[in-house]
Amino acid sequence: MTFSDLPPEVEELRQRTRRFVREVVVDAEPAPGERLDGAVRERLQREAKDAGVFAPHVPKEYGGQGVPLAHWSPVLQEAGYSPIGPAALNCMAPDEGNMHMLNLIGTEEQKKRYLAPLASGEIRSCFGMTEPHPGAGSDPAALRTRAVRADGGWVLEGHKRFTSGAVGAGFCIVMARTPAVGGSPEGATMFLVDMANPGIRVGEAIHTVDRAIDGGHPHLYLEHCSVPDEAVLGEVGRGFRYAQVRLGPARLTHCMRWLGLARRSLDIALDRAARRELFGGPLDSLGLAQHLIAESVIDIETSDAIISRTAALLHTDPKAGSAMSSIAKVHCSEAIHRVVDRAVQICGGDGVSDGLPLAQYLNEVRPFRIYDGPNETHRWAIARRAAAGRSAAVRAGEPYRGDAVVDRDGGA
Structure with missing residues (x-):
């Protein structure tokens, strides 16, 4: 695999990633069918930081390598040469997508509270979108999880499933339907919900054939889940x-x-x-x-x-x-x-x-x-x-x- 048109610093990172994955990560792979042990993941992430290959997609101000999106592919392909390579480099789903979105639309306080620890590997995250039938799945417009206004915030009610990474996650980005509020239209809104919130509960596991994503793909229940206004990610109704x-x-x-x-x-x-x-x-x-x-x-x-x-x-x-x-x-x-x-x-x-x-x-x-x-x-x-x-x-x-x-x- 050659990428002659890459900027020199990205090509150097690709080469470092290639060596790290093939010389360090491959030897740490679990047996087929087993999941990556948490302690092994933490060790690999420390070694990835030492090797200068950690979080290639994350801005340097948050401890990443600052690679622009147009050049992610060569580096992420090298990470993906091992099924646990993306976890070792902290560029695995759903965390990688959540980091990208937080960086683009999060407030400075949200970036400090959620993006910084996620980018450093201190915590993991999940994304709550898919719901049991007849809720949101292939058709996002079928979204049934609701959020209504309360004093100083919102109350969420709903049921998600296939919530990848939910077991052991620090927070979830939850998609919920909201009414028209002030100048905001009726529609979907994204909420940052701490998994320690008593109104959110990880439910039964869904056993799937894949093993690469930490935290599985379980059900997630939102039961009178109260969050403050500061939990809204972006604008209300623009989810x-x-x-x-x-x-x-x-x-x-x-x-x-x-x-x-x-x-x-x-x-x-x-x-x-x-x-x-x-x-x-x-x-x-x-x-x-x-x-x-x-x-x-x-x-x-x-x-x-x-x-x-x-x-x-x-x-x-x-x-x-x-x-x-x-x-x-x-x-x-x-x-x-x-x-x-x-x-x-x-x-x-x-x-x-x-x-x-x-x-x-x-x-x-x-x-x-x-x-x-x-x-x-x-x-x-x-x-x-x-x-x-x-x-x-x-x-x-x-x-x-x-x-x-x-x-x-x-x-x-």
């Missing part, structure tokens, strides 16, 4: 707009981290194919294996290209970048899964055993086609934007081709 501030980059950073794991999977398969002899020669000399390898290289390189394009757009044109992040999310989530699946196939029986980590990698990347919006919902949105864009172009005077006459030879 869905702020969600896009978070979700566009967060979708893309998932792509970056998992693409690093896809590269690891292909490396494992290439090493096996070079050593394994079949029918009088190494496996990588056989056409069928070469086809699987070539298809994986193509999936990795096309994913890398679309991530880079989307990151550049998010940096210069956030609205267009957010739309492009839907395309990147669909493409990368499916391409990365194909790469890991082909690696399993190349490694044969060992690929589906716990002798190699590939089967667990499949479990880690498979949910990506569902979380941050299922791919089917993204495809629906992508198609709507394409149709609307073409209609706008025709109204602006571009030639309309939909009624082109087809001649008897089949030509238009």
